[in-house]
Amino acid sequence: MVQTDIQTESPMRGVGKDFRSSSGPSGGPSIAPHGKTEKDSSIFLALLQLESQVRKAQTVKELCFLLANETRRLVDFRQACIFSINPKGRARGRVEAVSSVAVVDRNAPMITWIERVLSELWEQGSLQAPGTLSSTHCSTDLQRDWKSFAFPHVLWCPLIRADQQVIGGLWLTRETPWQEGEVQLIRRFAETVAHAWQALGGTKRRVKNWKVLKKWIWGVLVVLMAAMWLPVRLSTLAPVEVVPRDPSVVTAPLDGVVGDILVHPNTLVQVGQTLFRYEDTKFRNQFEVAEKNLSVTWMEYRKVSQGAFTDQDTGAGMPVQASEVRLKEAERDYAWDMLQQVDVKASRTGIVIFTDKSEWLGKPVVVGERIMEVADPKEFELKIDLPVEDAIVLREGADVEVFLNANPLRAIPARLMHASYHASILPTNVLAYRVEAEFTDPPEDIRIGWQGTAKIYGEPVRLFFYLFRRPLGVLRQTLGF
Numbered sequence: 001m002v003q004t005d006i007q008t009e010s011p012m013r014g015v016g017k018d019f020r021s022s023s024g025p026s027g028g029p030s031i032a033p034h035g036k037t038e039k040d041s042s043i044f045l046a047l048l049q050l051e052s053q054v055r056k057a058q059t060v061k062e063l064c065f066l067l068a069n070e071t072r073r074l075v076d077f078r079q080a081c082i083f084s085i086n087p088k089g090r091a092r093g094r095v096e097a098v099s100s101v102a103v104v105d106r107n108a109p110m111i112t113w114i115e116r117v118l119s120e121l122w123e124q125g126s127l128q129a130p131g132t133l134s135s136t137h138c139s140t141d142l143q144r145d146w147k148s149f150a151f152p153h154v155l156w157c158p159l160i161r162a163d164q165q166v167i168g169g170l171w172l173t174r175e176t177p178w179q180e181g182e183v184q185l186i187r188r189f190a191e192t193v194a195h196a197w198q199a200l201g202g203t204k205r206r207v208k209n210w211k212v213l214k215k216w217i218w219g220v221l222v223v224l225m226a227a228m229w230l231p232v233r234l235s236t237l238a239p240v241e242v243v244p245r246d247p248s249v250v251t252a253p254l255d256g257v258v259g260d261i262l263v264h265p266n267t268l269v270q271v272g273q274t275l276f277r278y279e280d281t282k283f284r285n286q287f288e289v290a291e292k293n294l295s296v297t298w299m300e301y302r303k304v305s306q307g308a309f310t311d312q313d314t315g316a317g318m319p320v321q322a323s324e325v326r327l328k329e330a331e332r333d334y335a336w337d338m339l340q341q342v343d344v345k346a347s348r349t350g351i352v353i354f355t356d357k358s359e360w361l362g363k364p365v366v367v368g369e370r371i372m373e374v375a376d377p378k379e380f381e382l383k384i385d386l387p388v389e390d391a392i393v394l395r396e397g398a399d400v401e402v403f404l405n406a407n408p409l410r411a412i413p414a415r416l417m418h419a420s421y422h423a424s425i426l427p428t429n430v431l432a433y434r435v436e437a438e439f440t441d442p443p444e445d446i447r448i449g450w451q452g453t454a455k456i457y458g459e460p461v462r463l464f465f466y467l468f469r470r471p472l473g474v475l476r477q478t479l480g481f
Contacts, residue, residue, distance in 0.1 A: 043185070046073040050189060054196045060084075063200060064097035067170065067193055072099070074189060075182045078151050081171040083118055085127075085158075093118030096168070110149045114171065117142055121156075127169060130157040130187050132178055153177050157186045159194035167197055228464040233457050234393075238386040238435070240402055240454035242446060244375030248348045250275060252365040253341045256282065261357045266449075269346045269374060276360070276371070280342040287335035294328040301325050350374045353448065377448060382414055384435035384454045385426055391433060392458040394419045400437045404452035413440045416456065 050070055057063040064082040071080060080099040095104055095111050104111060117138055121127050126137055133154040135146040151173035159168040170190060172178075259279040263269055301321040346352070354360070354372035365371065382402065386394075400414040420434040435456070439446070465472075 043074060047185070047189060050074065051192045054192050057196060057200065060197060060200050061096070063193065063196055068097040068099045071170070071172070071186070071189065074185055075172070076174065077155075077172040078174045079172075081114055083169045083171060085118075085122070085166050085168055093122060093169075113142070113145050113149045118169075118171075127156060127158055128166060130155070130183055130190070132156070151175055155183065155186065157183075157190045159190055159197055161194060161198050167194065228462065228467075230463045231460045232463050232466050234459060234461045234466060234469075235455055235457045236386065236390045236392050238384050238390065238432075238454050238456065240382050240384045240404075240437075240452055242380050242404075242448050242450045243383045244353065244373060244448050245379040245381045247353070247373040247375035248346075248350070249370060250344065250346075250352075250372045250374060252367055252369040252371060253344060254278070254338060255364075255366050256342075257362060257364050258360045258371075259362075261360055263352050265354055265356065266351055268350070268377075269352050270349050271346060273346045274343045275346055275352060275374075276344050278342045278344075280339065283335070283339045283342055287332070287339045290328070290332040290335040294325070294332050297321075297324045297328040346374050348374055350376045351448070375448065380442075380446065380448050381417070382437040382439070382454065384437060384456070385430075385432040386419075386435050386456070388423050388431045388433065392456070394435065394456065394458060399457045401455040401457075402437075402439070402452060403455070404446075404450050406450055406452075408452070411455075412443065414438060414454070415440050 050066075050073065053066055053070065054063065057066060068080045068082045071077070077099075081095050082097040083093045084096050085093055093115050095106075095115060098104055098111075106112075118127065120139060120142065121133070121137060124137070126133070133156050135143045138146070153174055153176060155170075155172040155178045157170045157172070158166045159170070161167055170186065172186070256278040259277050261276040262274050263276075269275065301318075301324070304318050304321045352372055352374050360371065382400070384400075394416060396416060396418065398416040400416055402412040402414050403410070404412070414437045416435065416437045418436045423431050423433050426432050437454070
């Protein structure tokens with residue numbers, strides 16, 4: 001419990017008394033010492049000034065700082081700590097301010113120790129009234145650090161609200177004992193501080209005109225409920241890319257290795273211009289071998305035909321030998337055709353579209369593999385990959401706004417042409433529907449290959465559905481209704 005054996009010698013002795021009514025040893029009036037009267041007057045003046053500053057405080061933090069540093073004008077102390085008390089909290093006492101310290105370090109050993117002491121004393125019920133504290137009130141574990149973190153004489157003064165609930169307190173320490181007058185002075189000042197603390201944030205502030213506020217709340221709710229029924233256009237966002245319309249796809253005509261690419265990406269080519277070339281060593285050798293085989297077979301056929309005049313059995317093999325000659329001729333013609341396809345030419349005029357030359361040089365390809373495209377630069381459309389989770393009901397001719405990365409602030413109007421019913425997996429592992437659109441008034445600076453974001457508009461819906469469509473979908477999938 002808090003010690004009550006406080007010394008009675010007080011610097012406040014004689015304050016408020018009428019010294020003229022007292023008598024000295026000779027029976028005459030006794031006059032108080034002039035120096036003591038001035039000291040008492042200065043203390044009263046300081047108390048009035050501090051109470052005025054407390055009433056002007058704007059926040060609890062400002063109030064705690066004032067209490068920790070300006071209380072020195074009333075009583076002398078070496079260190080002051082201001083606490084906030086939370087009876088229901090895990091840590092009962094929390095240091096809010098320390099004298100001569102701008103910012104409290106919550107991890108400092110002294111702060112941690114003092115908060116532990118306050119929590120333990122609160123559990124013992126020793127913090128309900130002002131008084132001195134000593135190490136005997138604490139456990140053995142906390143007593144070991146008392147001399148390190150506290151001066152010998154500690155004064156505790158709680159901050160008590162009007163409903164007798166403790167909301168904070170003052171922890172004052174010094175080397176000399178505390179006098180009764182000093183305790184009463186601090187207690188008087190603490191009552192003023194507690195009242196200001198309660199007004200600033202210790203309790204919930206009352207609403208002065210609850211009826212007016214209630215009407216405003218109901219009015220706002222009615223307006224919000226009415227706004228939820230307003231019709232708005234449902235929309236969704238999806239990535240978009242400008243792609244060529246009806247391009248001429250250039251595929252590999254035969255199995256082989258790409259030897260050289262003679263054009264650069266996005267360059268204009270003419271009909272019949274060579275686009276790329278195979279490594280022709282294999283095909284040239286096949287053609288030369290086929291010609292040699294044809295020559296050998298032809299010589300054998302002539303030999304058989306000449307021997308048929310002298311030997312009837314030799315003449316019987318002429319049809320077989322003639323078939324061999326025709327087979328070798330077919331093999332030679334095939335090798336020649338393959339050799340002629342080593343140079344792949346453009347089938348139309350337009351720009352050639354492919355990734356990069358370095359990705360194809362020396363790369364083996366198979367028949368039918370897509371290598372590049374040739375397209376008209378003025379004929380293009382929009383390819384939109386709409387994720388399944390963002391899909392809405394789409395109609396042909398629906399409005400689309402395109403925001404290209406080259407100019408993200410410009411909205412280009414477009415029109416939806418087709419939306420696929422089958423979703424496919426994109427290279428980014430996203431399941432999406434393929435949507436095709438076209439510009440209603442294509443700008444002149446559009447280039448094939450540009451990318452951006454498309455805003456696709458659907459059917460009109462209520463604002464409630466527009467705002468809560470996704471949460472409702474997640475709720476349905478979670479609960480299964």
